[in-house]
Amino acid sequence: MLTIAIIRQERDQLVEDYKRRNLDVAELLDQVLELDELRRATQKDLDGLLAQSNEISKKIGELFKSGQHEEGNALRKESAGDKDAIAALKDQMNATEEQITQVLYQIPNRPHSSVPQGKSDEDNEEINRHGDIPSLYAGAVPHWDLASKYNLIDFELGVKITGAGFPVYRGKGARLQRALINFFLDEARDAGYEEFIPPHLVNQASGIGTGQLPDKEGQMYHAVADDLYLIPTAEVPLTNIFRDVILRKEDFPIKLCGYTPCFRREAGSYGKDVRGLNRLHQFDKVEIVQLQHPELSYSTLDQMVAHVQGLLKKLNLPYRTLRLCGGDLGFAAALTFDLEVFSAAQKRWLEVSSVSNFETFQTNRLKCRFKNKEGKTELAHSLNGSALALPRILAALLENNQFEGGIRIPEVLVPYCGFDTIEG
């Protein structure tokens, strides 16, 4: 969420910047400014009335204390009149603040200066590629065929138990999942991230804190009876650890990681690209999160991208790095790098990680601040990235490493799996 201070100071520049998101925010910003004027004027009036009322109350107290009851009672009657005016101004204050919040909720994060103009994922900027795309043998098949051929994943069984998008992993498929989770967590720990196991359901305040609510209400599973939401990513509980927290600048950088299942309704997605593991309602992911000093957050972003690239290198998966254009950038992000691996049997790139700097967008909602050099509180920067999401990694691993007699397991995973080949 943008701060009102920024809108007041940089209104014109903001309008310019949001054009790269293909958004015209002029009207929204002006609404905020107008409401803010009203709010300040109202507070001025309200504070004045309250000050008066406080003073009279104090006087009455003193009169009664010194035994001057008649004078006290006279004053009491006199002061009763302001109550309605005070109540009316309070109502107006609250209503105006609420309106400001509602407008601010509609405005996505300001794109970083390096974010290219663009409409869709086709305009994303490819930054680099790494690894050779394997040439598969003639009988190579996509991962959904491999999954059933080697009895690794049962999609139909998931449909029976729950519904589409909830696969059942079994046997070596299940063990491979667990191996990947442990591998990713160990790598994160080696990189200095503290491991957490957070709750998988969160309250509304947490959803608002990281930006899922109210913007993406329909994308989360909602347990209505208890008004809790199933997390779409570990980012939500992990980042919300720092809601309403004032850090010391020595605390930076704060590095956390955690494995959780992720639940996404994927409302509105349909048809192609949803086959097999490509798009699921429940999937596993290891997430890395950092809170950082504003001056350092972009070098931190680069480090996080490098960490994810390191994972892909160790898994020997060909990947490319994209800088998302304004049109593809998420609501809360200022800058995002996507990592995609090449799925050799589907012959296409699959997004496996999204690493973002949210600058103060989340921390403003979270009220996560630190004491700066001048001793003043200042909003921290928050960042996160998938390191990594499992399903598409698994898809690419199965497809890229298949041979006539089975599937080879990448060397780094063998100690985690306890097997080096999947065969019929």
Place this chain on the structure above:
RNA sequence: GGAGACGUGGCAGAGUGGUCGAAUGCGGCGGUCUUGAAAACCGUUGUACCGCGAGGUACCGGGGGUUCGAAUCCCUCCGUCUCCGCCA
């Protein structure tokens, strides 16, 4: 789920209608002393908003109410603890 107790500043813990944004202790920060450190002593130490400033306003779990005035009384929600029940 039932019964009871409680929710105050970084922590501990006073405060039951007025001068309380809140005693005191601990912790933190600055200083004196010291070769240095510790101890001792002195000072300082919540957050947000409005205002050029002086200063003002709000906040004692959240929300609402009573009152001229609420940390204090009432209602409600949330949470914690103890006992009972149930249970991995």
